[in-house]
Amino acid sequence: MIVGIIGSGGxxxxxxxxxxxxSKIKKIFCFPGNAGTKKIAxxxxxxxxNFEAIKKFILDNKIELIIIGPxxxxxSGLVDYLEKFHIKVFGPNKLASQLEGxxxxxxxxxxxxxxxxxxFGIFENKESAKEFLxxxxxxxxxxxxxxxxxxxxxxxxxxxxxxxxxEEIFNGKFGIAKNLLIEEFLEGEEMxxxxxxxxxxFKSFDTAQDHKRVLEGDKGKNTGGMGAYSPSRLINDxxxxxxxxxxIEPTLKGLSEIGTVYKGFLxxxxxxxxxxxxxxxxxxxMGDPECQTILPKLKTDLADIFLACCEEKLSxxxxxxxxxxxxxxxxxxxxxxDLFEKNVEIKNLKRIKLDxxxxxxxAGTLEKNDKVxxxxxxxxxxxxxxxxxxxARENIVANLKKLNWSGGFYRKxxxxxxxx
Numbered sequence: 293m294i295v296g297i298i299g300s301g302g303x304x305x306x307x308x309x310x311x312x313x314x315s316k317i318k319k320i321f322c323f324p325g326n327a328g329t330k331k332i333a334x335x336x337x338x339x340x341x342n343f344e345a346i347k348k349f350i351l352d353n354k355i356e357l358i359i360i361g362p363x364x365x366x367x368s369g370l371v372d373y374l375e376k377f378h379i380k381v382f383g384p385n386k387l388a389s390q391l392e393g394x395x396x397x398x399x400x401x402x403x404x405x406x407x408x409x410x411x412f413g414i415f416e417n418k419e420s421a422k423e424f425l426x427x428x429x430x431x432x433x434x435x436x437x438x439x440x441x442x443x444x445x446x447x448x449x450x451x452x453x454x455x456x457x458x459e460e461i462f463n464g465k466f467g468i469a470k471n472l473l474i475e476e477f478l479e480g481e482e483m484x485x486x487x488x489x490x491x492x493x494f495k496s497f498d499t500a501q502d503h504k505r506v507l508e509g510d511k512g513k514n515t516g517g518m519g520a521y522s523p524s525r526l527i528n529d530x531x532x533x534x535x536x537x538x539x540i541e542p543t544l545k546g547l548s549e550i551g552t553v554y555k556g557f558l559x560x561x562x563x564x565x566x567x568x569x570x571x572x573x574x575x576x577x578m579g580d581p582e583c584q585t586i587l588p589k590l591k592t593d594l595a596d597i598f599l600a601c602c603e604e605k606l607s608x609x610x611x612x613x614x615x616x617x618x619x620x621x622x623x624x625x626x627x628x629x630d631l632f633e634k635n636v637e638i639k640n641l642k643r644i645k646l647d648x649x650x651x652x653x654x655a656g657t658l659e660k661n662d663k664v665x666x667x668x669x670x671x672x673x674x675x676x677x678x679x680x681x682x683x684a685r686e687n688i689v690a691n692l693k694k695l696n697w698s699g700g701f702y703r704k705x706x707x708x709x710x711x712x
Contacts, residue, residue: 293595294354296321297333298340298370299361302622302655302673303580305329306587307359307594309653314595321355327664328654340365343373350379357382359598363439366556366576367393380602383556384489384576388547391558391574395473396437398574405542409571410475410563418462421472425454431477434458436466445514447477480565481709482572483524484582485535487560488597490606491553494540496532498589498613499524500582501707506629508705515629516670519706520585521619521681526564535560535569543574555601584653584673585620589613616649616677619684619707621692623700625656628669636666636699643694650687651675671700681707 293316297304305328311317312332323346325335338345350358358374360366360383369386390397402409410433415421425432434457436444444466446457461472482504486497500522506512539560547554559575559582578586587594591612600609625632638657641664646652653675656668674691678684685707692702705712 293317293356294319294321295357295359295595296323296350296355297325297329297359297361298323298346298365300324300326300655301361301580302653302670303578303583304361305653305655306584306651306673307361307578308333309651310587310590310594311359314593316593316595321349321353323349326654327657327659328652330659340370341368343370346370347374347377347379350374351377356380357595357598357602359383360556361577363389363392363575363577367439380599382598382601384554384558385552387550387552388554389576391543391547392576393439394437395435395573396471398571399473401543401546402571405546407539407542407571408569410478412473412475415472415474416470418458421458421462421474422455424474425451425458428474430454433475433477434461435473435475436461436469437471437473438467438469447514478563478565478570478572480563480570481526483526483562483564484520484579485524485527485532485560485562485569486578486582486586487540487558488601488606488611489544489554489556489558490601490604491555492604493607494544494554494558495606495609495611497557497611498522498586499527500579500585501525501709502579502582503703503706506624506703508703509708513629515624517579517581517622518624518703519619519621520579520582521617521684521707521710522582522585522589523617525710528567531564531567531569534567535562539569539571580655581620581622581670581673584651584675585618588651588675588677589616589618614677616679617681617684618675618677619681619688620673620675621685621688621702621706622655622670623672623674623692623695623697623702624670625666625668626699626701632669633699634665634667638664638666638671638695638697638699640695640697644691646691649677650691652691666699682711685711
């Protein structure tokens, strides 16, 4: 079988590696891929906003399945477009993708179907938002309504920071902003809960906890994710049932009432307070770096799972996992999430010798003349599977010391709440 994977991050490299492990896969194309995918697939540099060019390449190269990694093509309707040409695509359609494409769409769904979430207000201009901020209690959460690559969320401890957030969002930091969302601050612990859907049924796809803040001790600015571990320390059968009954099932009911179904990965971002789940946000794809953390634990052939979702046969697939803990540390370019230098060579990669329980997934990298360069903020993902998370973290840190890359940095305390 010939497959195509859309995206260039660590998530896409992890998916590419899992697909490469399948006996059913003959060839993989990545659009555009990175230095890591280049070793196991053919990287193709196509404009991801040019749906016609993507469709032509798929048909010309007889690609039988397309997997869409990042959110932007999903929210833009690439699934709907390709399905018109009878191309098998793994991922939700444009309408279902509004769960991530518009935070206000999701909040209104929560309101209608009584899904537990933070209290919120929608503001259409700076003036009304600032007027509210003068009278509110802090801390408070301010969110850009549209896609912001995981960075459009501000947790504000005071009025001054809140005013800056409002200015930045309405001044277009995350694209044209018609609205913003102000939410109450929920005091608890975050958790990522994953499900996979075929439009009729869904199955759990493990859990993780992500470290979003750039500095150790979960301090500093929000990022796309500095590392993660799986499974979440918070998950238990009672909580899992509450998440499904109170959050996921009402959401699917809401989508069916507006005439659509959900297919693909669904990432439910939660705040857990005294074993009660509250929805923070939905992402309509696997998380990054949660995907890199979770997929190495998967025993079932990922190609079988994706095909079953496309053919509405997920109920026939038994998803099995290795009984191990998994931890991922992300190596970032110095300066991230602010300004950072690009095209910095990453030396010493050949020094890294991985065993069967260790993985290295590339993100913002490019290979040129047999050398690997960092071209993004998040650059490499080191993963280890072990009996416990402490051992997994120690294994990764040993490899990071061998890498010894002066152009990057990483957090040494991923998983600190459960390990330390």
